[in-house]
Amino acid sequence: MTAHSVQRPHALSIENLSLEFPTYAGAVKALDGVTIKVGNAEIVGLVGESGCGKSVSTMAATRLLPEGRYKITQGSIRLFGRDPMAMDEEELQQVRGKLVSTIFQEPMNALNPTIRIGQQLVSVIRRHEALGRKAAEAVAVNILADMLIPEPARIMQAYPFELSGGMRQRVLIAMAFSCNPGLIIADEPTTALDVTVQAAILRLIQGRARRTGTSVVFISHNIAVVSQICDRLYIMYAGRIVESGPTRAVLDRPQHPYTRALLRCLPERVRPKEPLESIPGTVPNLLDPPPGCFYRPRCPEADARCMEKPHSTALPGGQAVSCWQRAGHPSHPSSEVPS
Amino acid sequence: MKAAPLLSVENLTVRFPGATNWFGQVTSQVHAVNNVDLCVLPGESLGIVGESGCGKSTLVQAVIGLVRLTSGRVLVDGHDFAGANGTLKRDLRQKMQIVFQDPQSSLDPRLPVWRLITEPLHIRGGMPAAALRARAEELAVSVGLRSDQLDRLPHEFSGGQRQRIAIARALSTDPELLILDEPTSALDVSVQAQIINLLLKLQRELGLSYLFISHDVSLVRHFCDRVAVMYLGQIVETGPAEAVFDDPAHPYTRTLLASVPSLENSLPDVDASLTGELPNNRRLPAGCYYRERCRSAVPGCELPQALLAVPKANAESAPRHQARCCLHMPA
Numbered sequence: 001m002t003a004h005s006v007q008r009p010h011a012l013s014i015e016n017l018s019l020e021f022p023t024y025a026g027a028v029k030a031l032d033g034v035t036i037k038v039g040n041a042e043i044v045g046l047v048g049e050s051g052c053g054k055s056v057s058t059m060a061a062t063r064l065l066p067e068g069r070y071k072i073t074q075g076s077i078r079l080f081g082r083d084p085m086a087m088d089e090e091e092l093q094q095v096r097g098k099l100v101s102t103i104f105q106e107p108m109n110a111l112n113p114t115i116r117i118g119q120q121l122v123s124v125i126r127r128h129e130a131l132g133r134k135a136a137e138a139v140a141v142n143i144l145a146d147m148l149i150p151e152p153a154r155i156m157q158a159y160p161f162e163l164s165g166g167m168r169q170r171v172l173i174a175m176a177f178s179c180n181p182g183l184i185i186a187d188e189p190t191t192a193l194d195v196t197v198q199a200a201i202l203r204l205i206q207g208r209a210r211r212t213g214t215s216v217v218f219i220s221h222n223i224a225v226v227s228q229i230c231d232r233l234y235i236m237y238a239g240r241i242v243e244s245g246p247t248r249a250v251l252d253r254p255q256h257p258y259t260r261a262l263l264r265c266l267p268e269r270v271r272p273k274e275p276l277e278s279i280p281g282t283v284p285n286l287l288d289p290p291p292g293c294f295y296r297p298r299c300p301e302a303d304a305r306c307m308e309k310p311h312s313t314a315l316p317g318g319q320a321v322s323c324w325q326r327a328g329h330p331s332h333p334s335s336e337v338p339s
Numbered sequence: 340m341k342a343a344p345l346l347s348v349e350n351l352t353v354r355f356p357g358a359t360n361w362f363g364q365v366t367s368q369v370h371a372v373n374n375v376d377l378c379v380l381p382g383e384s385l386g387i388v389g390e391s392g393c394g395k396s397t398l399v400q401a402v403i404g405l406v407r408l409t410s411g412r413v414l415v416d417g418h419d420f421a422g423a424n425g426t427l428k429r430d431l432r433q434k435m436q437i438v439f440q441d442p443q444s445s446l447d448p449r450l451p452v453w454r455l456i457t458e459p460l461h462i463r464g465g466m467p468a469a470a471l472r473a474r475a476e477e478l479a480v481s482v483g484l485r486s487d488q489l490d491r492l493p494h495e496f497s498g499g500q501r502q503r504i505a506i507a508r509a510l511s512t513d514p515e516l517l518i519l520d521e522p523t524s525a526l527d528v529s530v531q532a533q534i535i536n537l538l539l540k541l542q543r544e545l546g547l548s549y550l551f552i553s554h555d556v557s558l559v560r561h562f563c564d565r566v567a568v569m570y571l572g573q574i575v576e577t578g579p580a581e582a583v584f585d586d587p588a589h590p591y592t593r594t595l596l597a598s599v600p601s602l603e604n605s606l607p608d609v610d611a612s613l614t615g616e617l618p619n620n621r622r623l624p625a626g627c628y629y630r631e632r633c634r635s636a637v638p639g640c641e642l643p644q645a646l647l648a649v650p651k652a653n654a655e656s657a658p659r660h661q662a663r664c665c666l667h668m669p670a
């Protein structure tokens with residue numbers, strides 16, 4: 001296991017990152033000034049509307065976006081203090097898997113359909129650890145068993161199509177765990193799991209962060225799960241971070257109108273079969289985003305100031321919000337507004 | 340008199356070859372679905388919940404004919420679907436659409452979104468391109484995509500956006516039964532609400548029926564009229580959604596409900612007995628399938644259990660609430 005010195009840099013530090021995808025119709029501005037910090041042993045949640053840039057942020061950080069098909073227009077990324085954009089292919093291979101493992105959102109895409117599960121796991125393990133085939137197989141079987149996969153020895157022999165959706169997802173988690181990375185990026189890792197297995201897997205992820213100091217970026221739409229596992233949260237909207245802070249603070253005292261609206265959409269709050277609350281309108285077109293706050297067209301609190309881009313305001317207790325209504329009086333830009 | 344079911348599944352069993360020997364002979368079987376009976380009435384939604392790997396996806400794939408039935412029958416509108424052929428088969432198949440659990444793999448990467456959405460209509464034939472495009476736009480907007488995204492390719496979308504493309508596509512042919520395998524797990528709660536509201540509206544207005552697989556218990560409770568709880572390829576409890584979720588009778592259902600995450604509770608300590616003896620679908624137990632993990636097991640549980648009505652204090656409130664557990668056998 002890696003030794004953690006006190007001055008170790010952040011596991012992941014994304015600073016003011018803007019990124020776009022050039023397309024025939026113009027540039028899709030997927031990220032606009034995103035700042036995300038993930039400390040050691042910290043579990044950090046990324047939450048936000050479908051398409052807001054959660055996967056793109058983390059894939060940019062691990063250089064998993066299709067090379068040549070995107071452009072970083074400002075900002076910087078550091079993985080354990082190093083710049084992934086400056087790495088050559090060999091260094092990247094070292095970093096991915098050894099330092100950072102990603103549990104991908106769509107398991108079927110991340111597994112090779114023509115290779116048995118065991119072989120895929122063993123090759124990941126052996127790429128990063130000097131183990132013989134037999135020893136690596138034993139490690140793999142153990143990790144599958146940790147993931148509550150029944151008959152792990154048989155599943156080693158199976159092809160991905162022979163597994164259920166949730167079993168495939170657990171194989172990916174097993175792969176991510178197998179090389180003892182310092183940072184795990186988990187992109188919707190438990191969507192296909194029943195709640196009992198999900199709770200057990202979340203415990204494993206949490207235990208790993210606490211015991212070995214592994215950092216975790218946890219992307220999820222399941223706010224209840226996020227509330228149970230994450231230390232801190234970033235709320236994203238249309239390629240920007242709109243709110244961040246300690247999990248309980250953000251969920252108990254949401255400041256941004258988007259965060260508040262999101263929490264109102266949970267199905268528990270309505271009688272069966274009644275329409276659920278949703279946020280009226282749609283996310284802006286990222287080819288041509290509106291001026292000012294991106295949430296303005298849907299925001300019930302918007303006023304004239306919102307035509308300007310809101311800056312991030314730090315609130316007491318570690319929360320930060322980008323919204324004019326929480327930014328204090330415009331003539332005292334430095335004043336902080338307690339909630 | 341009840342309406343005739345749109346879909347009924349009778350004693351459905353699906354087995355896969357589990358292992359083969361050197362000669363290619365099957366030496367063990369995977370018992371994915373075991374003697375399942377269920378029905379869906381017109382305008383009704385049936386939810387299926389259960390352990391990961393318990394056979395939910397296999398069951399619905401067998402229903403639409405993507406997986407061979409080992410035994411049992413699937414009746415669509417009263418006609419034997421697996422046995423049908425020619426135009427009858429086509430007509431019956433047209434009544435059903437499915438949104439797969441991993442929709443990514445079912446979207447042709449070379450087709451723009453509007454073509455993907457209207458592919459089933461295009462295959463059916465008889466609609467000019469302009470009409471297809473107009474229909475694609477209408478469907479895309481109804482699932483919360485924007486009309487300016489119609490010409491983009493699937494890889495240019497996020498996971499949740501692709502999921503919505505798959506839902507729009509399934510709706511394109513106006514099916515009578517829509518099978519949804521984890522349809523909203525990739526969506527944020529606002530888009531999820533929008534899609535659920537759309538499905539509820541279609542149900543109210545057009546009498547659409549749904550077979551809805553989800554791990555999200557509160558969503559199933561909100562959306563479904565009835566629910567079936569599966570364990571190891573079997574239905575272990577079924578009934579009106581509120582009866583099953585508010586007053587669960589089967590110990591597995593209770594375990595499941597006890598671990599539903601919520602904003603108020605911290606992560607439960609998953610007790611080893613809940614996950615201890617994992618079910619093995621190659622050797623089915625002789626008695627109750629859940630016995631090895633069940634904390635309420637009593638003598639009698641080693642015998643096969645039938646799905647029987649759960650005795651209720653208020654007998655007429657939920658006559659259709661059934662469980663497969665020896666604790667609920669009538670005395």
Ligand SMILES: Nc1ncnc2c1ncn2[C@@H]1O[C@H](COP(=O)(O)OP(=O)(O)OP(=O)(O)O)[C@@H](O)[C@H]1O
Binds near residue numbers: 050055525
């Ligand atoms: N290769 C690409 N070309 C053009 N646009 C892209 C490309 N990849 C992603 N995008 C766009 O970038 C935005 C952010 O996508 P991303 O995958 O990060 O969303 P997400 O927050 O992970 O959403 P979800 O919760 O649905 O997975 C989306 O609007 C998407 O359409």
Ligand SMILES: Nc1ncnc2c1ncn2[C@@H]1O[C@H](COP(=O)(O)OP(=O)(O)OP(=O)(O)O)[C@@H](O)[C@H]1O
Binds near residue numbers: 164193355371
């Ligand atoms: N083609 C196949 N060959 C062999 N076994 C299979 C095949 N397809 C599924 N199985 C097995 O059948 C069982 C049921 O799988 P299924 O995909 O139906 O589960 P599920 O209930 O949908 O689970 P999840 O909630 O994880 O998606 C699993 O044990 C799986 O490994």
Ligand code: SF4
Binds near residue numbers: 302306324
């Ligand atoms: S800045 Fe204005 S438009 Fe944006 S969220 Fe705040 S109030 Fe609403």
Ligand SMILES: [Mg+2]
Binds near residue numbers: 499
């Ligand atoms: Mg994503």
Ligand SMILES: [Mg+2]
Binds near residue numbers: 164440520
């Ligand atoms: Mg499934």
